[in-house]
Amino acid sequence: MTDGAPGGLRVGIVGGGFMARTHAHAARAAGAHVATILSSAPDRTARAAAELAVPHAAGSLEELIDRVDVVHVCSPNRWHLEQSLAAIAAGRHVVCEKPLATTAADAERLVDAAGSIVGTVPFVYRFHPMAREARARIAAGGIGRVLTLRGSYLQDWLLEPGDQNWRVDPVAGGASRAFGDIGSHLVDLLEFVTGDRVVRLAARTRTAHPERAGAEVRTEDAVAVVVETAGGAIGSLLVSQVAAGRKNALTIEVSGSDGAIAFDQEHPDELWLGGRDVSRVISREALSPDAARLSVVPSGHPMGYLDAFTAFARDTYAAIRGEEPEGLPRFADGARAAILTEAVLAAAASDTWIPVPSEGASA
Incomplete structure (x- = not known):
């Protein structure tokens, strides 16, 4: 974790669609700094960075991981296992969209791999x-x-x-x-x-x-x-x-x-x-x-979906700081x-x- 990063925790988002927008909003509202983003192709990455006001467009997953403390995996389901394992191997905390993996066996692999690293899934309801x-x-x-x-x-x-x-x-x-x-x-x-x-x-x-x-x-x-x-x-x-x-x-x-x-x-x-x-x-x-x-x-x-998502992100980041929030998925x-x-x-x-x-x- 880099305490000197703007906004505290540095977040990298993998994906450029609706869920990437939702995660970016929640991360910022929870006090983190969305530092970089990676989508499925360079032009899509550049477009997502511009639309979400993210200062850096990553050229690869490795580049994204190297610049952040927490990786939010919002890509299509087939990539969840590979991308989450790469982040964990580099010692990064992970927020992975559901399903955690496309098979139960692969999901259990991620549970085992995470160990002391904080890994959460946004069951935000x-x-x-x-x-x-x-x-x-x-x-x-x-x-x-x-x-x-x-x-x-x-x-x-x-x-x-x-x-x-x-x-x-x-x-x-x-x-x-x-x-x-x-x-x-x-x-x-x-x-x-x-x-x-x-x-x-x-x-x-x-x-x-x-x-x-x-x-x-x-x-x-x-x-x-x-x-x-x-x-x-x-x-x-x-x-x-x-x-x-x-x-x-x-x-x-x-x-x-x-x-x-x-x-x-x-x-x-x-x-x-x-x-x-x-x-x-x-x-x-x-x-x-x-x-x-x-x-x-x-x-x-009124409170709604984005408030719930922000609360999930806030509790995830609290867990990274060593706290034990109630009900964190x-x-x-x-x-x-x-x-x-x-x-x-x-x-x-x-x-x-x-x-x-x-x-x-x-x-």
């Missing part, structure tokens, strides 16, 4: 104050014994047969698309909020269009999953990138013997509390300590998501319940 409030209330027994879970993550950006993206290609994106891309967020948030783990599941996948832009589609557009947890709860998950009208509809609901809690990330300043006699919606007021620390503006002033959590993704594909292929190994989840 954990960082909404009301998601933390739901977690605190469940942990305190506020809804009693957890009985059922319900969650969905619905988008429509691949609804039409002409819609195309590198994520559709299993070579670039991995064997799973819908679940690996957004279902991983959903199951991570459910396990985080409940403090419980999925131990077995059954699944069905659906591909809406056999071809996109003339190319065969070999990844799923939608997934339905039935789960059972270590604590004995049962639940259902629906993930789709072809749900017309839904842009980023991530919702979870946890029902217990004494009540229920629901969180909707499109209305992140609210939490629904269900009761047999009375149900109510609460806002960001009188929060538990961990939720309150993430509530950086007064209630009534590390490489082990990314490996956990990869294990669950492979279990979903195996269950859909075999038409049977699949046990989920416990490895790959941090305490």
